[in-house]
Amino acid sequence: MALWTTLTTPLIRQNPITLQILGLCSALAVTTKLDTALTMSVALTVVLVLSAFAVSLIRRHIPGTIRLIVQIIIVASLVIVIDQVLQAYFFDISQRLSVFVALITTNCLVLGRTESFARSNPPLPSMVDALGNGLGYSLILVIIGSLREFLGTGALLGYQILRTTDQGGWFQPLSLMQLAPSAFFLLGLLVWAIRSIRTEQTEPTEHEAPRVTEPAE
Amino acid sequence: MTGFGALFLEAMFVENMPLTLFLGLCTFLALSRRLETAVGLGIAVTFVLGVTVPLNQLIYTAVLAPGAWDWAGRPELDLSYLSLLAFIGVIAATVQLIEMVLERFFPAIHGAFGVFLPLLTVQCAILAGSLFMVERSYSFTDSVAYGLGSGAGFALAVILLSAIRTRMAYADLPAGLRGLGIAFVVAGMMSLGFSSFAQMVGP
Numbered sequence: 044m045a046l047w048t049t050l051t052t053p054l055i056r057q058n059p060i061t062l063q064i065l066g067l068c069s070a071l072a073v074t075t076k077l078d079t080a081l082t083m084s085v086a087l088t089v090v091l092v093l094s095a096f097a098v099s100l101i102r103r104h105i106p107g108t109i110r111l112i113v114q115i116i117i118v119a120s121l122v123i124v125i126d127q128v129l130q131a132y133f134f135d136i137s138q139r140l141s142v143f144v145a146l147i148t149t150n151c152l153v154l155g156r157t158e159s160f161a162r163s164n165p166p167l168p169s170m171v172d173a174l175g176n177g178l179g180y181s182l183i184l185v186i187i188g189s190l191r192e193f194l195g196t197g198a199l200l201g202y203q204i205l206r207t208t209d210q211g212g213w214f215q216p217l218s219l220m221q222l223a224p225s226a227f228f229l230l231g232l233l234v235w236a237i238r239s240i241r242t243e244q245t246e247p248t249e250h251e252a253p254r255v256t257e258p259a260e
Numbered sequence: 261m262t263g264f265g266a267l268f269l270e271a272m273f274v275e276n277m278p279l280t281l282f283l284g285l286c287t288f289l290a291l292s293r294r295l296e297t298a299v300g301l302g303i304a305v306t307f308v309l310g311v312t313v314p315l316n317q318l319i320y321t322a323v324l325a326p327g328a329w330d331w332a333g334r335p336e337l338d339l340s341y342l343s344l345l346a347f348i349g350v351i352a353a354t355v356q357l358i359e360m361v362l363e364r365f366f367p368a369i370h371g372a373f374g375v376f377l378p379l380l381t382v383q384c385a386i387l388a389g390s391l392f393m394v395e396r397s398y399s400f401t402d403s404v405a406y407g408l409g410s411g412a413g414f415a416l417a418v419i420l421l422s423a424i425r426t427r428m429a430y431a432d433l434p435a436g437l438r439g440l441g442i443a444f445v446v447a448g449m450m451s452l453g454f455s456s457f458a459q460m461v462g463p
Binding site for chain 2: 061064065066067068069070071072111112115116119120122123126127141142145146148149150151154222223224225226227228230231232234235236237238239242245246
C-alpha cells in the first residue's frame with residue numbers, strides 16, 4: 044500500500060516537472076515530435092530506476108563527503124550504456140536527440156531523486172519512487188510532445204491525421220508550435236491547468252494588494 | 261564579421277542557452293526570483309563555462325578523440341565514448357578548484373556567488389557547452405569564444421527574467437498562474453524576442 048502511494052504521488056500531486064522544477068531542460072527541448080519525447084521518456088525512466096537501485100544498494104558504503112561524485116559517476120555510466128544502445132538500434136532518433144541523451148547525466152531529476160530518496164531508503168521503495176517520478180516526467184513530455192506535433196504538423200507519430208493545406212486539406216499548421224517559445228507557453232498553461240484543479244499547489248503571493256477602502260460619504 | 265567575435269555573439273544571442281536551446285532551465289527558473297541571486301548565478305555560469313569548455317577541448321583533442329593516440333602507435337584507439345565521464349570529472353574538479361581558490365584569495369567574491377558554484381556541477385548548460393564543442397568540432401580559440409559567449413547569454417537571460425519576475429510580484433494574477441506558471445509564460449515571450457536575433461547571422 045505504501046509502495047502504491049510512493050508510485051502514484053509523483054504523477055500529478057508531486058509532479059517532478061510542474062511542481063518540483065526538476066528535469067526541465069530535456070523536457071522542453073525534445074518535445075517537438077512525439078516519438079523523440081517517447082524515446083527520451085523511456086531513456087530517462089530506465090536511467091532513473093537503475094541509478095536509484097544502484098545508489099540505494101551501496102547507500103551505507105558511500106562516504107557523505109564524496110556522495111555527489113559517486114552518484115554522478117553511476118548515472119554517467121548508465122547514460123553511456125543507454126546512449127550506445129540508442130545509437131546501435133535507433134540511429135536516426137538518437138541523431139535527432141543530439142546531446143540531450145548525454146545530458147540525462149546532469150538532469151536534476153535523476154540526481155534529485157537519488158539524493159533525496161534513494162540515498163536513505165532500501166532498494167525496492169527507491170526503485171518504485173524512481174519509476175513513479177519517471178512516469179510523472181513521461182506524462183508531461185507526452186502531453187506536450189503530442190500537442191506540439193499535432194498542432195504544428197497535423198500528424199501524430201508521423202501519421203497524418205488532419206490533412207494540411209499543402210496536401211489539399213483544410214488544416215493550416217501552426218508553425219509556431221515547432222519553435223522554442225511554444226514549449227514555454229504550453230508548459231506554463233499546463234501548470235496553470237494543474238494548479239487550478241489542485242489548488243493546494245498554488246504559490247502564496249509575495250505582495251498583498253492594498254485594500255481599497257470606500258471613501259466615507 | 262567572422263571569427264572570435266562572431267562566434268561569441270552567435271553563442272550569446274542566436275543560440276541562447278536557456279531561451280532557444282532550453283539548457284540550464286532548472287536553475288534559470290528556480291533562482292530567478294531575486295535580482296541579486298540572478299546576477300550571482302549569471303557571473304558564476306559565465307566563469308565556469310569560460311573555463312571548462314576550453315579545458316575539455318584540450319582534453320578531448322589530446323586524449324579522447326579518434327586518432328589522438330597516433331603518436332603512441334595506437335591509431336585505432338577511439339576513446340570518445342568516455343568523453344561524458346571525462347567532461348563530468350573535469351567540470352566537478354574545476355568547480356571545486358575555483359571554489360577553493362575564491363575562498364582563499366577572494367572571500368568577497370566567494371561570498372557573493374559561493375552558494376551557486378557547487379550547483380553548477382550538475383547544471384545541464386555547463387555540460388552541454390562541452391558536448392556541443394565536440395559535436396561541432398571547435399578549435400581551441402573557438403571554444404573560448406563559445407564558452408564565454410554562451411555563459412554571457414545565460415547571464416543576460418537570467419538577469420532579464422529576474423527583473424521581470426520582480427515586477428510580476430505586484431501583478432494581480434490568477435491563483436494557478438502565480439509563481440512558476442507566469443515564469444514560463446514570461447520565458448516564452450523572451451524566447452520569442454530572442455528568436456528575432458536569428459537574423460543576425462547571415463546565411
